[in-house]
Amino acid sequence: MxxxxxxxxxxxxxxxxxxxxxxxxxxxxxxxxxxxxxxxxxxxxxxxxxxxxxxxxxxxxxxxxxxxxxxxxxxxxxxxxxxxDVIIRPQEKTMGGHIMWKNITEYKGFKLQRNLLSKHFRILDDENYRLISTFDEQVAKEKWKDIQRTI
Missing domain, CATH: 1.10.260.40 (lambda repressor-like DNA-binding domains)
Structure with missing residues (x-):
């Protein structure tokens, strides 16, 4: 967008x-x-x-x-x-992506998702708080790898 x-x-x-x-x-x-x-x-x-x-x-x-x-x-x-371009900070709790979101992958309750309309990416923690949002797929995947290494 x-x-x-x-x-x-x-x-x-x-x-x-x-x-x-x-x-x-x-x-x-x-x-x-x-x-x-x-x-x-x-x-x-x-x-x-x-x-x-x-x-x-x-x-x-x-x-x-x-x-x-x-x-x-x-x-x-x-x-x-x-x-x-990229937002990296804990934000409000989400509904977990039941509407408008596609789970790309999950790991120990964390989710990497893509919005079906705007096509941006986000990572949710195990309580569905948004940790990062970005349109840049590469950034999303790098942050996802960082999360996997740290949890």
């Missing part, structure tokens, strides 16, 4: 997200920090949101089923990966 794809998803789904939350155009424009005119232009697909607005949509509405379905999970994780 890249910035253009995230912008496209956020822009195409803005009206649905707004109506899902029962916000008026005025209120949604205020929440996102854009003019109502800009919001209307995005909703009518005459223009795309800019990168900052797309991030605001994903951050403020990250629990939106629409965004999560389109991005294959947490929109902010996808944005972080787009910007940083």
């Amino acid at each position: 890249d910035r253009d794809f995230i912008i496209q998803i956020a822009s195409e789904n803005l009206k649905t997200i707004r109506t899902e939350h029962n916000y008026t155009q005025d209120k949604m424009a205020e929440i996102l920090g854009i003019s109502k005119k800009t919001l209307v232009q995005i909703e009518k697909e005459r223009t795309l949101a800019d990168w900052t607005t797309a991030i605001a949509i994903c951050a403020l509405f990250r629990e939106s089923c629409i965004l999560q379905k389109q991005m294959g999970g947490d929109p902010l994780e996808v944005i972080e990966l787009t910007v940083h």
Whole structure:
């Protein structure tokens, strides 16, 4: 995934997200920090949101089923990966990848998984906490080998 794809998803789904939350155009424009005119232009697909607005949509509405379905999970994780390439730090507990994830391999409860939509990789510990996320398959496999050596 890249910035253009995230912008496209956020822009195409803005009206649905707004109506899902029962916000008026005025209120949604205020929440996102854009003019109502800009919001209307995005909703009518005459223009795309800019990168900052797309991030605001994903951050403020990250629990939106629409965004999560389109991005294959947490929109902010996808944005972080787009910007940083690799995220290595313990994060929130996941559901273990029952939806949108394919297990590539498992070892002593740890899992190396790939997202079915965004195609990024992650490693979960034995309690389903995310340890690493990356779009780079080589990095994921190297970290997987490191984990296997240390546990």
